[in-house]
Amino acid sequence: MKNGDGQGKRIRSCLGALFGIAFTGWAAHAVLGMDMETPLLVAPMGASAVLLFAVPESPLAQPWSIMGGNICAAIVGVVCAKLIGTPIVAAATAVALAISVMLAFRCVHPPSGAVALTAVLGGPAIHELGYRFVLIPIALQSAALLSAALAFHLMMGHRYPRSFSGDASHAAAGRWASLWQRLSSVVPRRGRTEDASMPGASAHRHSSGIEALLHGDEDRFALARDCGELTCADIMSVVPHSPRVSNPSQYDCTVRTDTPISELAPHFKNHACDRVGVLDGGGRLVGAISQLDLIWGLYRQMRTPQGIAA
Structure with missing residues (x-):
């Protein structure tokens, strides 16, 4: 990553946190007045501001995570504070139960653990609020901070919240099906003898591209691509056609749509980037790939075509 780009990202994160916390405090003051x-x-x-503005692509920083996680943790914390007389026991129980509830509702948000602790250890002023603590300040401030993050990332031209496009997935499934039909003719030509019905045979074929790349076997790597290795077009998230969000210069590194996903890992490592831009044949930005996208793509590649189609 270039020093200028890294510094720019740090400055944007700091400005976002400054704006977010200031707006949250102002919103709370507007609602509560001099209370x-x-x-x-x-x-x-x-x-929460650290996640929303420094690592907004993290699943832990998405809207449902911050709102659901904070509200669930606040409810659990108030209940534990009321029912358990020993502060340390109440605090430990509140955090443990908050994690359990967040996992159950799929809204894990690390700062929510501190919300549960605040409900228990916040002192007399917090305890006097009772269940009002859930709505004011927690729900109010969480909504205000989230609103600030949505506005800030929109102004900066960043995609937030993170969205997944289903078009690429459907296209990938169709491509897998057609390449699977070709597999029976491709494999014998290369002298492959394993039976497709044998356990692990499909996974071996799909992983062969990565193995070939690591060992420098270009001939075997070409075979793996013929047998259905996913490309960047299959796993990317589509970027809207907008001048603010479709500018390739916002990415520290870019790849082509036909680049095999096994070639992506060095980009993330060597450039220390969070996302990689995807360009079409004309050099236009058409998508983006995060580290999570790559992990999901490699997981899909190791599954059988029947499992993907399902």
């Missing part, structure tokens, strides 16, 4: 019994800002919002 000093309710805190205008609670400490977990600072941790």
Whole structure:
């Protein structure tokens, strides 16, 4: 990653956090007025700001994570504070139960653990709020901070919240099906003798491209591509055609749509980038791939075509 690009990202993250926390405090003040019994800002919002503005692509920083996680943790924390008389036991129980509830509702948000602790250890002012603590300040401040993040990333031309396009997945499934039909003719020509019905045969074929790349076997690598190795076009998230979000210069490195996904790992490692831009034949930005996209693509590549189609 270029030093200038890395510094620019740090500055944007800091400005985003500055804007987010300031807006959250202002929104709380606008709603509560001079009510000093309710805190205008609670400490977990600072941790949430780190995720929302420094690593907005993380699954832990998505809207449902921050809203669902904080609200669930607040409810659990208030219940534990009311029912358990020993603060340390109440705090430990609140955090443990909050994690369980967040996992159940798929809204894991690390700062929510601090929300549960705040409900238990926040002092008399927090305890007097009772269940109002869930709505004000937690739900109010979480919504304000999330709104600030949505506005900030929109102004910066960043894609937030993270969205997944189903078009590439459907296209990939169709491509797998057609290449699977060709496999029976391709493999014998190369002297492959394993039976497609044998357990692990399909996974071996799909992983052969990565193995070939690591060992420098170009002939075997070409075979793997013929047998259905996924390309960047199959796993990328489509970028909307907008001047603010379809500019290739916002990415530290770019690849082509026909680049095999086994070639992506060095880009993330060597450039220390979070996302890789995907260009079409005309050099236009058509998609983006994150580290999570690559992991999911490699997982799909190791599955059988029947499993993918299902």
